[in-house]
Amino acid sequence: MKIKTFVFNHFGENTYVVSDENTQKCAVIDPGCFFEQEKQELKQYITDNNLIVDCILFTHCHLDHAFGARFVSQEFPQAKICAHQNEDIFITEALNQSLRFGINMEQPPQITHYVNDGDIISIGEIALQALYVPGHSPGGLCFYSAKNGVLFSGDVLFANSVGRSDMPGGNHTVLIEGITKKLLSLPDETIVYCGHGPTTTIKNERETNPFF
Ligand SMILES: [Zn+2]
Numbered sequence: 001m002k003i004k005t006f007v008f009n010h011f012g013e014n015t016y017v018v019s020d021e022n023t024q025k026c027a028v029i030d031p032g033c034f035f036e037q038e039k040q041e042l043k044q045y046i047t048d049n050n051l052i053v054d055c056i057l058f059t060h061c062h063l064d065h066a067f068g069a070r071f072v073s074q075e076f077p078q079a080k081i082c083a084h085q086n087e088d089i090f091i092t093e094a095l096n097q098s099l100r101f102g103i104n105m106e107q108p109p110q111i112t113h114y115v116n117d118g119d120i121i122s123i124g125e126i127a128l129q130a131l132y133v134p135g136h137s138p139g140g141l142c143f144y145s146a147k148n149g150v151l152f153s154g155d156v157l158f159a160n161s162v163g164r165s166d167m168p169g170g171n172h173t174v175l176i177e178g179i180t181k182k183l184l185s186l187p188d189e190t191i192v193y194c195g196h197g198p199t200t201t202i203k204n205e206r207e208t209n210p211f212f
């Protein structure tokens, strides 16, 4: 498994390209590229490495994670668009929402594949398990590979912090419960790739995150 991190858009969002070296298949997790240069940077990486985009994988569909979804699906039309069903509303509302921020974005494409808790997403020989952790967003998903010891946590868990829960469908209690039960129970050495900010480990967060 190869993981490439991009930091995109006004919100400093992390977009990840997760690729399988054996099959060249990849997933674009949370395509947040907004500016033309960011879009080209992402496309360049994919084409330079001869990657086949198998899917766009959303941890959730807040604007900052979806700005580049239209671009990626246009450039790589074979890519499935995977997210939890509860995120449909953010796709529908994306343009209205973005205008409230004074941002003019492209309409993200509809979700084509709904992902539920426990589902396995295959990217070539890579298997990512979906963990449903609502509370930041009603359809929040984290993606875990036990074999590779990595977790993509979206805006659920950050280094020494957790996601905010004051946006539509948010709930702090539910968020903390979900993180405690489903994420902090993962092996110590699991590397956490967050939706914003640096990577961390489950051990770090269990020991030093002030929310626990
Ligand atoms: Zn978010």
Ligand SMILES: [Zn+2]
Pocket (backbone or CB within 6 Å): 011, 013, 062, 064, 065, 155, 195, 196
């Ligand atoms: Zn975010």
